[in-house]
Amino acid sequence: MTMGRLQISETKVSTNNTGSSHYNAIEVKDLSVFYGEFRAVKNVDLKIKHNQITAIIGPSGCGKSTVLRSFNRMNELIPGAHVSGEVLFHGQNIYSPEVDPVQVRKRVGMVFQKPNPFPKSIYDNVAWGATINGFRGNMDELVEDSLRRAALWDEVSDKLHQSGLSLSGGQQQRLCIARTIAVKPDIILMDEPASALDPIATLKIEELMRELAEDYTIIIVTHNMQQAARVSDFTAFFTMDSDRAGILMEYGSTTQLFTAPSEKITEEYITGRFG
């Protein structure tokens, strides 16, 4: 099933490069990220396709999460972090001085490695983000819709006012996805969203990602190569250069990268010879 989908999307991309359905949601130009003096990521150029799932894979410490977090300016929360280069979102550089990072993060949502629901009720978890962003519509509807889209509604509809922390790990992670959807972002960043979950919960998250890809651009960082192969349309492989800075080694459609990688090091990584 996944394979079929992948081929369809691949043809779409190739025939529709400038068209409306798969234009570039994010275009990264010569991005470098620094933590103080240390350059964590070096000269990345990357085009993320609209409404596709892009996986970022690579060995530990190669800057996968750093790249992901530079897409919604979360790196700025770390003291000493700064970037050079451009990240274009709908043609607008999100690092240009007139852009407010708060606005960026509303449009580019994020799901974290460890499920981190707020210590509030399930309802409030979903509603809070919308409230602070000035949502004026019917909150009950928004909460239900977001929970349905996150495939959580059936499990929690009768206990919306219990604490979000009372849910299981997998449910908590889907609650975090629902919370992100409720703000109506264009892009959802996922930083190893299933690494803290058991295989069944992982599978549910992966299914959910496929469903969400109908409406959202998803970028996922994962350690799990099978997961990247199962779920993503495009894959970016990062590795480290001799300065221990992360570099983008190879980027292409997932099928191509996993079946016929053009770089030798990519092949070595995906066949498990290092990393």
Place this chain on the structure above:
Amino acid sequence: MINNKSSKTGNKPISLQVGDFPEQFNLPQRHQRGAFWKVIFQISMIVGIIALSALIFNIINESFGYIALVNEVDPESLTPHGIPLDEISKDDLILILQENVSSGLFRRLERDQPFEERSRENVLKLVIERVVNPEIVGTWPLSVSLFNKNNILYELEQNHPHAELIFQSWIDHEFFTSPQSSKPLYAGVRTAILGSLWTIAITILFAFPLGVGAAIYLEEYAGDTWINRLIQTNINNLAGVPSIIYGMLGLAIFVRALGPLTSGTLFGVTDPVTSNGRTILSAGLTLAILILPLIIINAQEAIRAIPNSLRQASYGLGATKWQTIWHHVLPNALPGILTGTILAISRAIGETAPLVVVGAATFITFDPEGPFSKFTTLPIQIYQWTARPQEEFRNIAAAAIIVLLIMLLTLNAIAVLLRNHFSRRIS
């Protein structure tokens, strides 16, 4: 390899020998060592409990016990046919009072509150206080009163054959409601309790928002610059500065420099007795500065304990820094902040030295009416009573200590309830 004993001779490879773990053969000794430390810790706990029990015993021992009274005037000689004072009417009591006190004092009492409005109990109290005027000639602590009454009776027979022996509970209803008095039998702690409550209210009002605000700034906004590190180090040091130094600070700033403000003349308060800035406001502000470092440090700890993942979740939804702090950091840190504030306030309630310097009144018989009143507080009152030579004052000091402990426990209980309320809401 472990069993390869032959390798002891010849070229020795890196291997584990049984002899490498001599402790394994010394299990009894290891257990013994553990038991030794356990006993040490138990002893320290027991010493603590003994010290605390001794303190409580001492206070209770002083607060109750027999006292011997000698009346200046025999109450039965005041009434016709020797009827007890308790049984005659209010009008007769007023008459007795009028006959036995100076006319000046009688007029003053009338002016304080007309006799028509006074209750019978009130007039009876005046008669006993002003006319009968019992004088304490001996007091005995609770332990002696309970187990050695014969000795007391013998002693009394020898020294004061006419004295009346009664069992006195120094801490009673009267003690809570009476103002300070020069006679221990009538002295109470009402002014001191009210003074303490007023002072603490002002202290909380200033120290809590300032302290939490400073903690938020230091934890959430301040960068890691040398000046911020300097400030942080100084706050930590200030928490250990002796309280009397804060008293000097309060005297210099609030009493002297800001005198017009703290005595209320700037706000049109022109009570002549509250001049010189030695007011509740000065005391409250001094105590606020005293506990400010404690509140800041504790609030910082509480804020630091909030996991970063919570902040990131909030930012990830497009929240601003302030929304993150207000909706997530503060509510979750509140139980910890409150715990720190409880500790700080408990310290402020018991402070004596800085208030002596700031100028707490040692003898004051009227209730404080506001932040610009003269004041005394419970610890000041206790200190002042224990410093007197008469033995009876030690009894009321002990009773006042019980009141202070009750007040501390009550405030702490309220704070603990508040804290539990907030932490239940969160989880």
